[in-house]
Amino acid sequence: MSGAAVWLAFALAGLVTFAQRSLFFWLSESASDRLLPPPVQRALRYVAPAAFAAISAPRVIAAGSSSSDTSFNLLSILAETVVDARFVAALVASLVMWRTGKLPVMLVVGMVVFWVLRALGM
Amino acid sequence: MVESIDSPLKPNLQWAGVAAGAKAAIPLAVPALPIGILIGVAIGESVVIDNLAGWTSSFMIFAGAAQFAAVELIDGGAGVWAVVAAVFMINARHLMYGAAICGRFSDAPVWFKFVGSYFLIDQVFALNVNLDLDIEPVDTDDRLGYRMSHYIGTGAPMLGVWVVGVVLGLVVGDVIPAEWEVDFAIPLMFLGLMVMSLFNVSSVVAAVLGGTVAVIGRDWPNGMGLLIGAVAGVAAAALVDQLLDSQLENRPKADGASA
Numbered sequence A: 001m002s003g004a005a006v007w008l009a010f011a012l013a014g015l016v017t018f019a020q021r022s023l024f025f026w027l028s029e030s031a032s033d034r035l036l037p038p039p040v041q042r043a044l045r046y047v048a049p050a051a052f053a054a055i056s057a058p059r060v061i062a063a064g065s066s067s068s069d070t071s072f073n074l075l076s077i078l079a080e081t082v083v084d085a086r087f088v089a090a091l092v093a094s095l096v097m098w099r100t101g102k103l104p105v106m107l108v109v110g111m112v113v114f115w116v117l118r119a120l121g122m
Numbered sequence B: 001m002v003e004s005i006d007s008p009l010k011p012n013l014q015w016a017g018v019a020a021g022a023k024a025a026i027p028l029a030v031p032a033l034p035i036g037i038l039i040g041v042a043i044g045e046s047v048v049i050d051n052l053a054g055w056t057s058s059f060m061i062f063a064g065a066a067q068f069a070a071v072e073l074i075d076g077g078a079g080v081w082a083v084v085a086a087v088f089m090i091n092a093r094h095l096m097y098g099a100a101i102c103g104r105f106s107d108a109p110v111w112f113k114f115v116g117s118y119f120l121i122d123q124v125f126a127l128n129v130n131l132d133l134d135i136e137p138v139d140t141d142d143r144l145g146y147r148m149s150h151y152i153g154t155g156a157p158m159l160g161v162w163v164v165g166v167v168l169g170l171v172v173g174d175v176i177p178a179e180w181e182v183d184f185a186i187p188l189m190f191l192g193l194m195v196m197s198l199f200n201v202s203s204v205v206a207a208v209l210g211g212t213v214a215v216i217g218r219d220w221p222n223g224m225g226l227l228i229g230a231v232a233g234v235a236a237a238a239l240v241d242q243l244l245d246s247q248l249e250n251r252p253k254a255d256g257a258s259a
Helices: A003-026 A029-035 A038-043 A045-060 A074-082 A085-100 A102-117 B015-045 B051-061 B064-074 B080-091 B093-105 B108-119 B122-128 B144-171 B182-197 B201-216 B221-248
Strands: none
Touching: A003 B051, A003 B064, A003 B080, A003 B093, A003 B108, A029 B093, A038 B093, A038 B221, A045 B093, A045 B122, A045 B182, A045 B201, A045 B221, A085 A102, A085 B015, A085 B182, A102 B015, A102 B182, B015 B051, B015 B093, B015 B122, B015 B144, B015 B182, B051 B144, B064 B080, B064 B182, B064 B221, B080 B221, B093 B108, B093 B122, B093 B144, B093 B221, B108 B144, B122 B144, B122 B182, B182 B201, B201 B221
């Protein structure tokens, strides 16, 4: 790719991203009522839990494995996951988050547990 | 410009809102810094991407995963359209974010719709979509103004940290040893945001299914596992809602439906 093409690729990628983010901001009230009727509005409350689980889970559960491995099955994922420092730290951090509701506390506890387990050779 | 300037409906930015937003964003901005540095290092090592173009892409794209993919694709010799298509797929979840959050800003001025769209990253969505629940003060008569202020207060530090992180990666290079695995802070942060967003049985179903599909689809191209996982989670939760509703209807009235 030439220097100009690199700029073009970044600029277009930025425009596409902005367009995706802004589309629903520009809808008129009537258009938005048509596109997003009450049942859809209710469903959209679940975007945050679904999306954030989908972002984090692959990097917490069996973080080292690949779905193209021949050994990729439920049992091997489970066996690999329960002894993984990432998973254990994530589990502890989630409990902390659930009990305290404080993200900074959750992050510090999670990272400390993770590093301690790594230091212990997990 | 039909509305008069002193209309009572004109939302005003409020420092309290900006400050509350910034305060909420700090724990999310800290883990973003090392990731910005990593992208800066990747840009610095690329012979195809010059540093200025790479750094500029931080605020042109303003989405970590998509920017990383764009840098790697360009570096690997992909064409312009391949890059754009990949970024489109990786960022498609933002359409859902926009749909979920736009109702809170339907009366916002045009300038805010530009700024709000630009700032709609994962973290800003997380911190603003449920604002009513616990953060938004009830005693302000300009709720829209407060929402806008809070939104900007969360978005601006994220952008600042991101842009600075990429510069650090470019200029200083690999300062953080890879064996520290500081990048684990990112999934940890999203896990925390997920726990924060759980509010009923259906939301748990959304998270479990979204996470499961994303694990199964971790190697699908262009972040498809993430996108399909998120959509499947939302759909399943809506379905569970319907099932619970119909169960409630079939039962004699005991109490009002809980929100």
